[in-house]
Amino acid sequence: NKGAKRMILRVNLTTKKISKEPIDEKILDQFIGARGLAAKILWDEVKGVDPLSPDNKLIIAAGPFNGLRTPSGGKLVVAAKSPLTGGYGDGNIGTMVSMHLRKAGYMAIIVEGASDRPVYLYVDDDVVQIMSAEGLWGLSTFETEKRLKQVHGNVGVLSIGPAGENLVKYSVVISQEGRAGGRPGIGAVMGSKKLKAIVVRGTKDVEVKDRENFEKYTREVFKLIPTLPAYSFWIRQGTMATIEWANKNRALPTRNFSQVKFEYARTVDGYAMEAMKISRRGCPNCNMACGNVVLDIEGKESELDYENVGMLGPNTGIAFLNRVAHINRLADEFGVDTISLGAVLGFAMEAAERGALKEAPKFGDYEGALELTKKIVFRQGETGNLLAEGVKRAAEQLGLEEIAMHVKGLEVSAYNCYIYPAMALAYGTCAIGAHHKEAWVIAWEIGSTPMEDSSGKEYVMNYSPEKAKKVVEQQRIRGGMFEMLTACRLPWVELGLDLEWYAKILSSIVGKNYTLDDIYIAADRVYSLVRSYWVREFKGDWDRKMDYPPKRWFEDGVDGQHLDPERYDELLSEYYKIRGWDDRGIPTEETLRKLGLDFVVEDLRPWLK
Ligand code: PTT
Ligand code: SF4
Numbered sequence: 001n002k003g004a005k006r007m008i009l010r011v012n013l014t015t016k017k018i019s020k021e022p023i024d025e026k027i028l029d030q031f032i033g034a035r036g037l038a039a040k041i042l043w044d045e046v047k048g049v050d051p052l053s054p055d056n057k058l059i060i061a062a063g064p065f066n067g068l069r070t071p072s073g074g075k076l077v078v079a080a081k082s083p084l085t086g087g088y089g090d091g092n093i094g095t096m097v098s099m100h101l102r103k104a105g106y107m108a109i110i111v112e113g114a115s116d117r118p119v120y121l122y123v124d125d126d127v128v129q130i131m132s133a134e135g136l137w138g139l140s141t142f143e144t145e146k147r148l149k150q151v152h153g154n155v156g157v158l159s160i161g162p163a164g165e166n167l168v169k170y171s172v173v174i175s176q177e178g179r180a181g182g183r184p185g186i187g188a189v190m191g192s193k194k195l196k197a198i199v200v201r202g203t204k205d206v207e208v209k210d211r212e213n214f215e216k217y218t219r220e221v222f223k224l225i226p227t228l229p230a231y232s233f234w235i236r237q238g239t240m241a242t243i244e245w246a247n248k249n250r251a252l253p254t255r256n257f258s259q260v261k262f263e264y265a266r267t268v269d270g271y272a273m274e275a276m277k278i279s280r281r282g283c284p285n286c287n288m289a290c291g292n293v294v295l296d297i298e299g300k301e302s303e304l305d306y307e308n309v310g311m312l313g314p315n316t317g318i319a320f321l322n323r324v325a326h327i328n329r330l331a332d333e334f335g336v337d338t339i340s341l342g343a344v345l346g347f348a349m350e351a352a353e354r355g356a357l358k359e360a361p362k363f364g365d366y367e368g369a370l371e372l373t374k375k376i377v378f379r380q381g382e383t384g385n386l387l388a389e390g391v392k393r394a395a396e397q398l399g400l401e402e403i404a405m406h407v408k409g410l411e412v413s414a415y416n417c418y419i420y421p422a423m424a425l426a427y428g429t430c431a432i433g434a435h436h437k438e439a440w441v442i443a444w445e446i447g448s449t450p451m452e453d454s455s456g457k458e459y460v461m462n463y464s465p466e467k468a469k470k471v472v473e474q475q476r477i478r479g480g481m482f483e484m485l486t487a488c489r490l491p492w493v494e495l496g497l498d499l500e501w502y503a504k505i506l507s508s509i510v511g512k513n514y515t516l517d518d519i520y521i522a523a524d525r526v527y528s529l530v531r532s533y534w535v536r537e538f539k540g541d542w543d544r545k546m547d548y549p550p551k552r553w554f555e556d557g558v559d560g561q562h563l564d565p566e567r568y569d570e571l572l573s574e575y576y577k578i579r580g581w582d583d584r585g586i587p588t589e590e591t592l593r594k595l596g597l598d599f600v601v602e603d604l605r606p607w608l609k
Helices: 025-030 035-045 097-104 141-152 188-194 212-228 230-247 272-274 306-314 319-336 337-352 366-377 381-387 393-400 421-429 442-446 467-485 492-495 500-510 516-541 563-577 591-592 600-609
Strands: 009-012 019-022 057-059 075-081 090-093 104-111 119-124 127-132 158-160 173-175 177-180 195-201 277-281 292-295 301-304
Touching: 009 127, 019 500, 025 035, 025 516, 035 057, 035 075, 035 104, 035 467, 035 516, 057 188, 075 177, 075 188, 090 173, 090 188, 090 421, 090 516, 090 563, 097 104, 097 119, 097 158, 097 195, 104 119, 104 195, 119 141, 119 319, 141 158, 141 195, 141 272, 141 319, 141 421, 173 188, 177 421, 188 195, 212 492, 212 500, 230 272, 230 292, 230 306, 230 492, 230 500, 272 277, 272 292, 272 319, 292 319, 301 319, 306 337, 319 337, 319 366, 337 366, 337 381, 337 393, 366 381, 381 393, 421 467, 421 563, 442 467, 467 516, 467 563, 500 516, 516 563, 516 591, 516 600, 591 600
Parallel strands: 009 104, 119 195
Antiparallel strands: 009 019, 057 075, 057 104, 075 090, 090 177, 119 127, 158 173, 158 195, 173 177, 277 292, 292 301
């Protein structure tokens, strides 16, 4: 097959203009791909706009690992200015689109403007068309993908469901009935453009500069993965093993994070899942597939992960996996983020308990949670409409900020951090708001840092500067390397695959020698660019409090223990120092120039010290 080019595909849904632009190779040198590319495009092109207006842009960005048979390299970044947070927003999704996009000859798609009628984008190698989606609007993501595959055959599909159509601020993009991406409302950005789906077929060969070494390294890694010691348990439980672990370590979000252990954890943990499991699914090119499929209470398939279950189960007080699995399946069909949905439901339940919200169920009320989920997705009534805005806005309106579990507007994922300052810092400084994806330091924090026992209390952890260092270190790998390549980080996180493999494979693809340190410098560049984006979009309203975890972790507690605000603040200063950011968390001019981000300086000038 002909070689695939590396173009940017630009589609304007207002004017219907479609154009293809060669990618600037210097940008790939500096930013490697995917998240790096998306951050650069957003910086250059999306400035000061309303995230749900036609001026926002949806970026679908691939990296050098995509389109090739790279280990667990079937991931893709979806990004935009976030309607949930108002800052940089992206997500990572396992999908065949990652393969097809590169094989069709594109590194990224930029969708701008907005259509006045529902449409989908169809990319078939060089042929690109905007097609009517009148008959698809209102359908679930599963039905949408099924119909599009009936029409177009062997393609990759990204789609939104009713949540994205109704502009639910935490709606996501779904692919392959159980893969989701774009927690900060990337689904709503598609909805605002009346873009129901993106369908891609690519048939060309993606260039590899050093084919011999590429084949050698990837063959070795694929062979190595099933031999790693953690593999056999991983394919049994996948991320679901974390329920038991988080419960034991007092980190399980329970009843809107007010508790750290769930008395019914056994009914929703990895063993409960194993008893119900009917099959395993995965992302493209993965030989350690972790998508555990069970049947829900209605006998329908549902693919479970730790975050989904932790947030829709313990955090809402709902026991029994078949019920949690049903809400999880609905979330995928509707295209709404399970983490934020679980956080919103838990918040609403506590608000009801406090008498601030009338139409909300009690903790543990499965039927009530189901009904409320539908109200949110379809924005029915005052309560549904309010909760569709996310925890931050709902809490502001109800005067309940002390129980609102979010950072920068993005709901906290499933780690409860009253006694875990490093993990709290990871949430505080994550590039998109409270997500564990950038630095999952809690396992390290529990396993390898000394307990502080001066008060005689067993569970108080320390605030050593090592923790800030560890957060940055993990951000470089997880939020940096894996998001730029794009490849799944789980072979490394869960099985301990040596990171050197990634540098070797990358070098063989691009024909330039990359060390891990080279990749980490690019990661630092992306972090400072993304931080600059937040500062620019928030204008004068930026300060270090934006990097604080939720208030609740400073106030309530585990056996009376909670985070200490002063010591957290010191840890944050340490983090800023390592990053080369000033005491407000803004990159200094020196840091920007050192990282080759000179183009940022003028825009950021009003806020530079
Ligand atoms: C990710 C976030 C996560 S992180 C989970 S479960 W996790 C939730 N999954 C959702 C879902 O499912 N349905 C839904 N409607 N909403 C959901 N929201 C939540 O989204 C996912 C895996 C997992 S399972 C994790 S940790 C790893 N994440 C990776 C990442 O971020 N980057 C990377 N390079 N590799 C990763 N590997 C793992 O991928 P967001 P997926 Mg995801 C159904 O989307 O926005 O990044 O938030 O992609 O293909 O579903 O794989 O215990
Ligand atoms: Fe996808 Fe799981 Fe494989 Fe990662 S380990 S690529 S999330 S199936």
